[in-house]
Structure formats: C-alpha cells, structure tokens
Amino acid sequence: MKTLKIAEFSDFPAGRSKEKDPYSGEQYREDILLPAVKEGEVMIDFTDVYACLPSFLEEAFGGLVRADVLPPKDVKERIKFVPTDSTKYQDYIFAINKYIDDAIANREKHGAQ
Amino acid sequence: MKKLSPKEKIKQNNLRLKRRNKWNDLRIKRRNKKLQNTDYSNSEKREYNPIVERYKYKCIDAPVVSSIEENTEEFSKFNEATYHYRLDEKEFRKKYKISQYDKIAIDLTNTEKISPAFALNLASQLSLVMKNSKTKFYGSFVKRWRRHIQLTLRDLGFFKLLRVKIPRNRRSRKTEFSIVEFEEFHHSRGLKLVDKGNATKQFLSKLKELTDKDEPGFVPEGIGEAMINVTDHAYDDEGYFWITAFFREDRKTIWIILCDKGQGIPTSMRNSKEWKERLPLISNMADDNLLEEACSAQSRTKEPYRGQGIQKMIEVIKNSNRAEDSLRIYSGKACAKYHNKELNVEKLNFEFDGTLIEWKYKIR
Numbered sequence: 412m413k414t415l416k417i418a419e420f421s422d423f424p425a426g427r428s429k430e431k432d433p434y435s436g437e438q439y440r441e442d443i444l445l446p447a448v449k450e451g452e453v454m455i456d457f458t459d460v461y462a463c464l465p466s467f468l469e470e471a472f473g474g475l476v477r478a479d480v481l482p483p484k485d486v487k488e489r490i491k492f493v494p495t496d497s498t499k500y501q502d503y504i505f506a507i508n509k510y511i512d513d514a515i516a517n518r519e520k521h522g523a524q
Numbered sequence: 525m526k527k528l529s530p531k532e533k534i535k536q537n538n539l540r541l542k543r544r545n546k547w548n549d550l551r552i553k554r555r556n557k558k559l560q561n562t563d564y565s566n567s568e569k570r571e572y573n574p575i576v577e578r579y580k581y582k583c584i585d586a587p588v589v590s591s592i593e594e595n596t597e598e599f600s601k602f603n604e605a606t607y608h609y610r611l612d613e614k615e616f617r618k619k620y621k622i623s624q625y626d627k628i629a630i631d632l633t634n635t636e637k638i639s640p641a642f643a644l645n646l647a648s649q650l651s652l653v654m655k656n657s658k659t660k661f662y663g664s665f666v667k668r669w670r671r672h673i674q675l676t677l678r679d680l681g682f683f684k685l686l687r688v689k690i691p692r693n694r695r696s697r698k699t700e701f702s703i704v705e706f707e708e709f710h711h712s713r714g715l716k717l718v719d720k721g722n723a724t725k726q727f728l729s730k731l732k733e734l735t736d737k738d739e740p741g742f743v744p745e746g747i748g749e750a751m752i753n754v755t756d757h758a759y760d761d762e763g764y765f766w767i768t769a770f771f772r773e774d775r776k777t778i779w780i781i782l783c784d785k786g787q788g789i790p791t792s793m794r795n796s797k798e799w800k801e802r803l804p805l806i807s808n809m810a811d812d813n814l815l816e817e818a819c820s821a822q823s824r825t826k827e828p829y830r831g832q833g834i835q836k837m838i839e840v841i842k843n844s845n846r847a848e849d850s851l852r853i854y855s856g857k858a859c860a861k862y863h864n865k866e867l868n869v870e871k872l873n874f875e876f877d878g879t880l881i882e883w884k885y886k887i888r
Contacts, residue, residue: 423721425748431711431755433719461725462744466752 436470681705758786
C-alpha cells in the first residue's frame, strides 16, 4: 500500500484547475493520485498540511470518480486515510468521503460524462 | 539681512512647524466639532456633484462621508465617475462634458470620514488607471486632504500601494484599529499563477501579528475560496485583486475585505456554461436573483460538487455557529448580506464594477 503525503505536493493546496492554480486538485489527481490508485490501495496522509481547500479536495477525489478510469466502487475501496487526532484533518477525511459519495450518486443519476 | 547659521536656520524652521501644527490642530478640532453637529440626513443638505473644479483641475470629488454602506447614493455617483474614467478617458470627458484641455484629478479634500471598503475600492480603481494609462498618481493634492484622512489612508497602505510620497508626519497616531495593509495580487494564466495557498498563509501570518492568535480553521478556507473565486470567475485571462484586514482590539472583531474589478458575479454566471444548463432562463434574470442563486445552498443544483466559492464562505459562517459574524457582497447591481444566519439580497440602484466582499467575524 502506497502512502501519499499531501504536504509533499503542497502544504496549502488550493483550486481546481491546473490552468488557474499551481497546486490544484486537477494537477494532484493527474500527477499523483490517479497513477497511485490504479496500482492499488493508497493511504492519504494529511500530516504537516496547513489547510486544504474544499475545491481542491473535491476536484482531486470527486474528480477520480468522474475521470471514469476505475469503477466507482474501486475508487472508494482503494482510498484509505492515515488515522489522526486532529479535528481539522478528520473534517477533511469526512469531506473527501462525502465528495466521493456525491460524485458516485451524481454519476448514477446523470450517467457517465 | 543677517545670514543665519545652520543651527539658527533649523531652530527657525522648527518654530515655524510648531506654529503650523498648532493651527492645523485647532482647525481639526473646530472641524470635528462642526461634524458632530452636522446631520447628514437633513434633506436641505447640498446636492452632491462628483465633478467639481478645484485647484485648476476638474476633480472627481469624493463624498464627505465616503462609505459604501452609510452613503450609498453618493458612493454610486463617485464610483460611476471613477469607473468611466478608468475605462475610457475620452468617453468620460464626453459624458461629464470636460474639455480635452482640462486636467483631471481624483480628490478627497471634502472627505471627513472614509471606510476601509471605500478606500480599498478607490485604491483598486486608481491602481488600474495607473496601469492602463501608465500615469502616476500625484500626491500634490494629498497635502490639502484632512489630516486624519491622510493618516487613515497611510495606515491602510493606500499611498504605499499607489507609490505616492506623502507629507512626512512626525506624529504617530493612536488608532482603534490594527491593520494589514492593502495587498495587490496579479493573476495571469500560464505565467503568473497566484499560489493562493501561499498568499493566504502569508496574509494570515500578518493577521496573526495583529491578533496574536491563530485563526480558526474556517478562516483560511473562506479567504482561499474567495481568492479562487476571483481567479476562476472574475477574469478570463489576467486580472488583479486586492485584500486587506483590520482588527479592532476592544471588540475583538476582524474585518477582511477582498476586492476585484472583474466582470462581477452575475455576469460571470450568465457567461458560464454550467449555470446556463442549471438555469435556462438565466439571461433574463436580474442581478439580485443571480447573486441569491450563487449564495444559496448547493442541494438545488444538478451538480452538487460545483459552486464552492461564495457558498463556502457562507457555509463557514454557518458552521462557525456565531450569529454576530457577517458577510457582505457587492457585485453588479446587487448586494448580498449574510447576518444572524439569514441571507438578504438587495437590488442596488447602481452597478458595482467587479466584486467586493466584506467579511466580519469575532475572535474568541
């Protein structure tokens, strides 16, 4: 299982599109997350992260479902999180799970894009 | 005439300065007394005209009370004049019947009171005028402005942003506010992508110097999302935005103001493919209805993952669970106010060019 430290990408990643933001969700998903998830399970580690914007998390993780490279259930099963006591990081984990679930629900409702 | 030695010259100059400062102080005291007794709600007050002739210039004259919220009517006339001047000087001269030989200036001689949001908006206008026409903002009129206005603007970083030398003021002023000076960001696709995470962190570290406390988690999210909103929607390719903050120690309150001079939220929604799909009749909708849609919860939309910007700022205020926190957004012909867990959107009788977000919250 591969561990991905978000802080190695940026300690304050923000934004969606790589055209508009240097540390965007799209950049993270394409360069780091998707290749790792294709190989197998990944552990997401938020240690040393100052803050993560919701738009970054949604584009990176929700975008994994929309990318349609893997079955949605596989996406959900392959993403794990390093346990943490920090309420801030727990909020991020909660948000990511929600974004993945919403993306799956949306995909089922409107079909693959 | 007897020649004075350097020491005697210095002594003489100091005496002159003392006398001048004494008279200035008396003048300010008398003016403040008069201001306290002035009732601006009086219907017999003079009608405000944004263009006046002063110092052999045609001046775009700022109102006596320069505040977007307290004096919306006069602000609208002043903002319209500066907007037209910024956009196209020839058209501006035509509209306000100013000859091509007349020199134009923006002047605050009459201003008695100025709000930071007004000052940031004005600084953004002037900054763009200087960039577009490659002119300098001359500080020669600044000497004639009220001293407390000069000091307020100096503390806000107004002159520093516009690179204006102001008269040196040896006396420091005690103020109820601690301020993070105006900061300008230039965003451009490809070459100059603003690292919003880093910008937010630096801004917050300056804010921490004022408050001596770490900001709660929702603050970086709110500021970061607001900046992303600007770069994603306000401009197509390139643009500027400005941010400032100030802290009032006695009330433990922080104000954060962010301003851009882009297309505005309602226009960006009308130009957005996603919004057109969500709201087929969007081109017929008024600005206030669109701003309300932008601020509303995501659950009504087909694509719940979209629309993080302003909705996130409102969400962070909701999640903070504090009724005294508030958010005000001016964009297009609408103003949205979020306070006491209620969202109210009003129509404005003027068009605000760009977007101005004013966020107020209490620290514990």
